[in-house]
Amino acid sequence: MKYEQPTQLQAVILDWAGTVVDFGSFAPTQIFVEAFREFGVEVSLEESRGPMGMGKWDHIRTLCNIPEIAERYRAKFGRIPTDDDVTDIYNRFMPLQIEKIAVHSALIPGALDAISLLRGKGLKIGTCSGYPKVVMDKVVELAGKNGYIPDHVVATDEVPNGRPYPAQSLQNVIALGISDVSACVKVDDTWPGILEGRSAGMWTVALTCSGNALGLSYEEYKNLDAVELDKERVRISKIFEDSKPHYLIDTIAELPAVIDDINSRLAKGEMPQCS
Structure with missing residues (x-):
């Protein structure tokens, strides 16, 4: 054959x-902005769009690897974001996403x-x-x-x-x-x-x-x-x-x-x- x-x-x-x-x-991009904001870290809509297409945990990890965002996080918490921090943001992102997906x-x-x-x-x-x-x-x-x-x-x-x-x-x-x-x-x-x-x-x-x-x-x-x-x-x-x-x-x-x-x-x- x-x-x-x-x-x-x-x-x-x-x-x-x-x-x-x-x-x-x-739907996904705006929620990233809101999820970070709930941790006191500002991320712009333009920044949140950069890694779009990845899985959402990986997306947040990639955002946290951006030097400017990592520095904002360090200024707030005294450290750059770890994987555990990424998971915390992801866990807040998820209910926000489900809540607002219909919009x-x-x-x-x-x-x-x-x-x-x-x-x-x-x-x-x-x-x-x-x-x-x-x-x-x-x-x-x-x-x-x-x-x-x-x-x-x-x-x-x-x-x-x-x-x-x-x-x-x-x-x-x-x-x-x-x-x-x-x-x-x-x-x-x-x-x-x-x-x-x-x-x-x-x-x-x-x-x-x-x-x-x-x-x-x-x-x-x-x-x-x-x-x-x-x-x-x-x-x-x-x-x-x-x-x-x-x-x-x-x-x-x-x-x-x-x-x-x-x-x-x-x-x-x-x-x-x-x-």
Whole structure:
């Protein structure tokens, strides 16, 4: 029996916040600010966005490793934050996140139509997130009420290593019964999520405007003038540059056209690992 390359896609692995729900990815980022503030340490929204896409404990650890934030913590407590301190912040972050997740649970405009088109092309819909399962359960529940029910969900604490490791995407591959990782597309608004897809051997699509990198509400995004929006696209493309996404698009609404292009490339024998 010989190996045969896939000639069309079988699945799309979608991120959640900033990809399908929560335009601007405000739910996780704002809660980081609030969790640190409860310990008397100020962290800006911009700073909190930096490690977005990682599991939340790792995200907090990364924030605490930033010299400026570590110094603020030292000024308050007389020491730089230890792993135990990170766990204390995480334990405060979690109930805040669960309490306020509904505030930013709206589906991103065009998401349902795009996903419907993908299903019409025969694709399965897998998902993963930097959220732990206790938060994901609430996110999934709220999304279902808004009409979005994916085929599979993998939370960051359901695998040994979260992003940028490939485990969550690969767990979707197993659960969905996909025959080849090259027949999958990973869609995400963060560089750890794109690295996850790349490391899993998948096609990758980075979202430049609906998520963490732009960090604006849908109304603010729509109100940007064309020149400013183009400047932001250039800035954001540089953020994603080292993670090497195969495609960059504004929002998930543009994804069906990308899927058609990838299917065309697969039919010609192209593979994601070669580009």
